[in-house]
Amino acid sequence: MKIFNTKLQDVKIIETPVFGDNRGFFTESYNKEKFSEIGITNDFIQDNHSLSVEVGTLRGMHYQLSPKAQTKLVRCTTGVIYDVLVDMRKGSPTYGQWEGYLLSEYNHRQLLVPKGFAHGFCTLTPDVNIQYKVDELYSPEHDRGIAYDDPSIGIEWPMNATVLSEKDKNHPNLKDAENNFVWGEV
Numbered sequence: 001m002k003i004f005n006t007k008l009q010d011v012k013i014i015e016t017p018v019f020g021d022n023r024g025f026f027t028e029s030y031n032k033e034k035f036s037e038i039g040i041t042n043d044f045i046q047d048n049h050s051l052s053v054e055v056g057t058l059r060g061m062h063y064q065l066s067p068k069a070q071t072k073l074v075r076c077t078t079g080v081i082y083d084v085l086v087d088m089r090k091g092s093p094t095y096g097q098w099e100g101y102l103l104s105e106y107n108h109r110q111l112l113v114p115k116g117f118a119h120g121f122c123t124l125t126p127d128v129n130i131q132y133k134v135d136e137l138y139s140p141e142h143d144r145g146i147a148y149d150d151p152s153i154g155i156e157w158p159m160n161a162t163v164l165s166e167k168d169k170n171h172p173n174l175k176d177a178e179n180n181f182v183w184g185e186v
């Protein structure tokens, strides 16, 4: 099991051991004990799964306000995504900064998204399945988003977003977004 730091404070990349053979592969994508040994002790209580059919589908940038802010453990099980996080935690050394990560069925990489980050991705292949664990239940009342194309953040997407929900076309920019995240308290 490998865990890597990233440019963004507290965001981690995890790689679980992959056992390949003539049939394909096996990996323990999550093991509470082994993840606890590398410091990931969240009590994940909900599993999510989304399919994005078209290349260029963009979902994001989403978050839930405290007290329903979610830690997410994200993986891509078919296809390839460019997964992007924005640090929204006031006082964080990386506040307002973004970083992108390639997650795919091939690299088996997982992304730990701490509470207080806006999360989104665009698909680089058709028929992308992502699965992710969260440690707070979905709460529509706390569901919020920021614009994926906010010029103050300057996310460099690898391709134009061609498929977006109406919701994702109309999020506010970071400076105008509802934000109750304080670094060290989220």
Ligand SMILES: Cc1cn([C@H]2C[C@H](O)[C@@H](COP(=O)(O)OP(=O)(O)O[C@H]3O[C@H](C)C(=O)[C@H](O)[C@H]3O)O2)c(=O)[nH]c1=O
Pocket: 048, 050, 059, 060, 062, 063, 119, 120, 121, 137, 138, 165
């Ligand atoms: C997130 C969620 C959604 N839903 C329902 C609500 C809608 O009727 C439908 C689609 O929801 P939405 O358009 O918010 O789905 P995504 O655009 O994939 O949103 C997710 O994508 C980004 C990348 C995230 O990080 C969040 O987990 C989440 O916001 O599923 C539920 O019933 N439970 C849930 O946990």
